[in-house]
Amino acid sequence: MKDNTNDTICAISTPPGMGGIGIVRVSGPDAVGVACRLMPDIASKVGGNSQSHYIIYGHVVNQSDGRVLDEALLTVMRAPRTYTREDVAEINCHGGPAAVRAVLSAAMAAGARLAEPGEFTRRAYLNGRIDLTQAEAVMDLIASRTELSLAAAAGQLGGGLRGRVEGLRERIAGLLALVELSIDFSEEDVEVAPAAALLEKSAGIRADLDGLIASYGQGRVLREGLRVAIVGRPNVGKSSLLNLLARDDRAIVTDVPGTTRDTVEETINIGGLPVVVIDTAGIRHSEDVVEKEGIRRSVKALENSDLALLVLDGATELTAEDTALIDKIRGRACVPVINKSDLPGLLDDGQLRELLGDAVPVHICAKSGEGLDALVARIRESALGGGMERPPDVAINLRHKDALSRAASALGSFDAGVAGGHSPELLALELRDALDAVGDVVGATTPDDVLNRIFGEFCIGK
Ligand SMILES: Nc1nc2c(ncn2[C@@H]2O[C@H](COP(=O)(O)OP(=O)(O)OP(=O)(O)O)[C@@H](O)[C@H]2O)c(=O)[nH]1
Numbered sequence: 001m002k003d004n005t006n007d008t009i010c011a012i013s014t015p016p017g018m019g020g021i022g023i024v025r026v027s028g029p030d031a032v033g034v035a036c037r038l039m040p041d042i043a044s045k046v047g048g049n050s051q052s053h054y055i056i057y058g059h060v061v062n063q064s065d066g067r068v069l070d071e072a073l074l075t076v077m078r079a080p081r082t083y084t085r086e087d088v089a090e091i092n093c094h095g096g097p098a099a100v101r102a103v104l105s106a107a108m109a110a111g112a113r114l115a116e117p118g119e120f121t122r123r124a125y126l127n128g129r130i131d132l133t134q135a136e137a138v139m140d141l142i143a144s145r146t147e148l149s150l151a152a153a154a155g156q157l158g159g160g161l162r163g164r165v166e167g168l169r170e171r172i173a174g175l176l177a178l179v180e181l182s183i184d185f186s187e188e189d190v191e192v193a194p195a196a197a198l199l200e201k202s203a204g205i206r207a208d209l210d211g212l213i214a215s216y217g218q219g220r221v222l223r224e225g226l227r228v229a230i231v232g233r234p235n236v237g238k239s240s241l242l243n244l245l246a247r248d249d250r251a252i253v254t255d256v257p258g259t260t261r262d263t264v265e266e267t268i269n270i271g272g273l274p275v276v277v278i279d280t281a282g283i284r285h286s287e288d289v290v291e292k293e294g295i296r297r298s299v300k301a302l303e304n305s306d307l308a309l310l311v312l313d314g315a316t317e318l319t320a321e322d323t324a325l326i327d328k329i330r331g332r333a334c335v336p337v338i339n340k341s342d343l344p345g346l347l348d349d350g351q352l353r354e355l356l357g358d359a360v361p362v363h364i365c366a367k368s369g370e371g372l373d374a375l376v377a378r379i380r381e382s383a384l385g386g387g388m389e390r391p392p393d394v395a396i397n398l399r400h401k402d403a404l405s406r407a408a409s410a411l412g413s414f415d416a417g418v419a420g421g422h423s424p425e426l427l428a429l430e431l432r433d434a435l436d437a438v439g440d441v442v443g444a445t446t447p448d449d450v451l452n453r454i455f456g457e458f459c460i461g462k
Pocket residue numbers: 232233234235236237238239240241252253254255256257258259260261280281282283339340341342343364365366367368
């Protein structure tokens with residue numbers, strides 16, 4: 001998409017389906033003109049440019065024959081105090097699919113162009129109201145399914161990440177100024193910036209960069225959910241555990257070993273944290289083609305997970321299948337779950353402790369829900385670190401992580417150059433690379449294809 005903010009765009013901003021109200025949003029230099037043609041009975045009530053943020057009641061008419069399509073409320077918001085920083089007109093009509101579509105078509109007939117996905121937010125970014133991290137936060141906020149994800153997105157929208165990144169840019173620019181000063185004085189015998197001072201400043205910047213980069217793990221969990229695979233041999237109660245966590249009869253539970261054949265995924269809100277729980281087929285040796293494929297998927301789900309819940313049946317002795325699985329999981333993040341605590345325990349504690357090492361098991365009864373709170377606490381702890389109730393101050397996404405890593409690596413080359421006695425000209429180049437990379441996070445100099453990718457993922461009307 002080529003950026004052209006001279007035209008006026010329109011889109012339906014409310015979700016498809018039926019609702020009390022549907023909103024058609026119009027933005028651009030002719031937004032109010034479009035609204036006046038769309039709703040001729042309000043034209044005389046619309047004020048001049050100096051009047052802004054008011055609502056008028058009227059009727060939307062078909063542009064070709066003047067037939068009334070719907071009654072609506074028009075909100076007039078004049079630039080620059082609007083979402084896009086352009087004139088914005090919002091038509092609140094009735095929220096039926098035919099009603100909003102009719103109003104949208106009429107807006108197009110009245111002179112507006114249909115907006116691309118994310119185009120309103122793209123204009124907010126192009127017009128300098130928000131930076132790229134805040135534009136991304138808009139989509140994160142809309143996509144948030146849980147409280148912690150929402151809080152993290154709201155923090156980013158409020159400029160939390162922007163502030164941190166701008167701070168880093170200033171410090172790198174300060175370091176660059178120092179190095180450039182020594183270029184100017186290189187003919188004279190003054191040492192403007194001793195190597196030790198440069199390295200100290202650079203180390204401070206890198207520490208902050210590393211701190212931001214490290215927040216990616218939490219950012220990913222807050223955006224995409226923690227992937228938790230429930231694994232174990234057949235009949236230990238994996239599907240029962242999924243149903244308990246999901247508070248729903250999601251997966252089939254029977255006393256026949258090998259009931260679950262395919263993986264079953266469910267996104268669950270665990271204490272404000274999005275968690276994708278995956279129930280898997282019981283892992284054992286099998287000659288059955290279908291079961292074998294199911295087991296292959298179980299292993300894949302385990303490998304793609306952030307955390308494994310290894311379910312063991314507390315009412316039977318450990319089997320060779322259990323110990324083989326414990327071996328397989330060693331080295332992965334895992335919470336051992338000993339199920340069926342309502343039945344007499346038959347597991348050998350000593351043997352189990354030896355096999356599990358540091359991983360302390362949680363005892364539960366998937367039938368009654370006993371022990372669930374302790375298990376949930378362990379899952380949260382594994383996602384966010386011990387006892388964390390609040391979302392992190394910043395939680396970056398993959399694009400931010402890539403850019404910040406490029407900056408860290410450019411600073412690494414700078415350090416090596418300082419240590420190796422490189423000329424200030426060469427050192428300045430490394431710092432400019434670092435500055436550009438950090439600038440990419442906030443979208444200081446972001447190429448069109450990157451913007452297209454980011455805004456292309458937005459919903460229409462935002
Ligand atoms: N007494 C008791 N029985 C349980 C408990 N949890 C599950 N069961 C029973 O154990 C049997 C197997 O449960 P599932 O949840 O289907 O086990 P699974 O691990 O998913 O089994 P597969 O899909 O075959 O691998 C069922 O008869 C459940 O009712 C529990 O906490 N206590």
